[in-house]
Amino acid sequence: MTTGQIQLDSPPPPPRRTGGFRDEPVRTTIRGIGQLFITCGVVLLLFVVYEVWVTDYFGAQKQEQVKESMEQRWAGGGATDVPPADAGEGGGDDGALAPPADAQVVDPAARVRTYDTTIGEGFANLDIPVFGADYNFTIVEGTTAEDLYGNPGHYDDTQYPGEIGNFAVAGHRVSKGAPFNALGTLNSCDALIVETQDEWFVYRVLPMAEEAAGWDPAARPQCAGVVPLTGAYEGVVGREIVDPSDYAQVLPVPHVNAAGPEALAAADQRLITLTTCHPQFSDRERMIIHGVLTKSYAKADGFLPPELSEVG
Structure with a gap:
């Protein structure tokens, strides 16, 4: 040291700042996870919108x-011209x-099915009046994913409307038109x-188990x-919740695990x-609604079954 110079102490190092360079990877990771959660949430929301609303639109x-294709076939086949449901029992546009309803009652045992069906094509309409006057779906033949997109579908190895045995129909409860969304609200005799x-x-929902x-x-x-x-029908009630594999529900005598001509010969109802998924938004179980035929009508110009007016 040179004489007369004053030795100065070195300045202290600056304090270490928290949250600096060494913390940056942690912050980046947390930020990335947060962005991932947001992205997943948006994707999930878009999926729900698509699955519930968009597929409903396409299903409709x-x-x-x-429906239009079936009505054209009916008209081409000379089917009776029936007025729309809002025309009422009083007749069509010509007044x-x-x-009268009693004049149109027919014995289902005397009927003969006059139509054939093709997989994926409509052959019948389903009205459930308590769901509202505008509830009307055309039933197609078949229960594949394509058949059920927008439509109730007939199990093609079960019987047809009015026949001895079991006319069984499947439908979505959520999305893709959801024709069976409200099945859980049905009551006995609907x-x-x-x-x-x-x-x-005209079928009526059977009594519930508790009734x-x-x-x-x-x-x-x-x-x-x-x-x-x-x-043989003991235990067949208006509503049941079963395992998805319980195919016996749609056999000629439900709960009896037998099919074919012998099973059909044993049927007297x-x-x-x-059938539809249960609970909503899940296919963990199946909801089953059973009904029994109580009346059959022949079609005629201007005639509509009075039961159509039983709106909820």
Whole structure:
């Protein structure tokens, strides 16, 4: 050191700043995870929008095409011209009086099916009046994913409307048109009306399991002809929740795990069975609705079944 110079201490190092360079990887990772969660949430939301609303839109378009195609075939085949449901029982646009309902009642045992079906094509309409006057879906033949996109589909190895045995139909509960979204709200004796090219078939939901013991068919007018089933049909009730593999529900005698001519020969009821996923937004189980045929009508100009007016 030179004489006369004053030695100065070195300045202290600056304090270490927290959150600096060494913390940056942690912050980047956290930020990346947050952005990933946001992206996943947006993708999930878009998927829900597509699955619930967009597929419903496309399903409605497919249903409209199926319905229009069937109506054209009916018209080309000389089917009776039936007015739309809002025309009422009083007749069509010309003001002609419709025949009384009693005059149109037919014995389903005497009927002969006059139509053939093709996979993917409509052959009947389903009305459930308690769902509203505008509830009307055309039923197609078949239950593949394509068949059920927008449409209820007939299990093609089950019977047809009005026949002895089990007329079984599947449908989506959510998305793709969701024709069976409200099946869980059905009550015993609610009407399930099937229209074919020549006839109307009125089925009624069977009593629920908890109603069977004290069942009184006279309690409500619409319950005429609806009673708890017995014998081989013991346990077949209005609504059941079952495993998806329980195919016996759609056999000629539900719960009896047998098919073919012998099973059909053992049947003495004319049933309708509607199947859909349960609970909503899940296919973990199946909801089953069973109904029994209570009345059949022949078609005629201006005539509509009075049961169509049983709106909820």
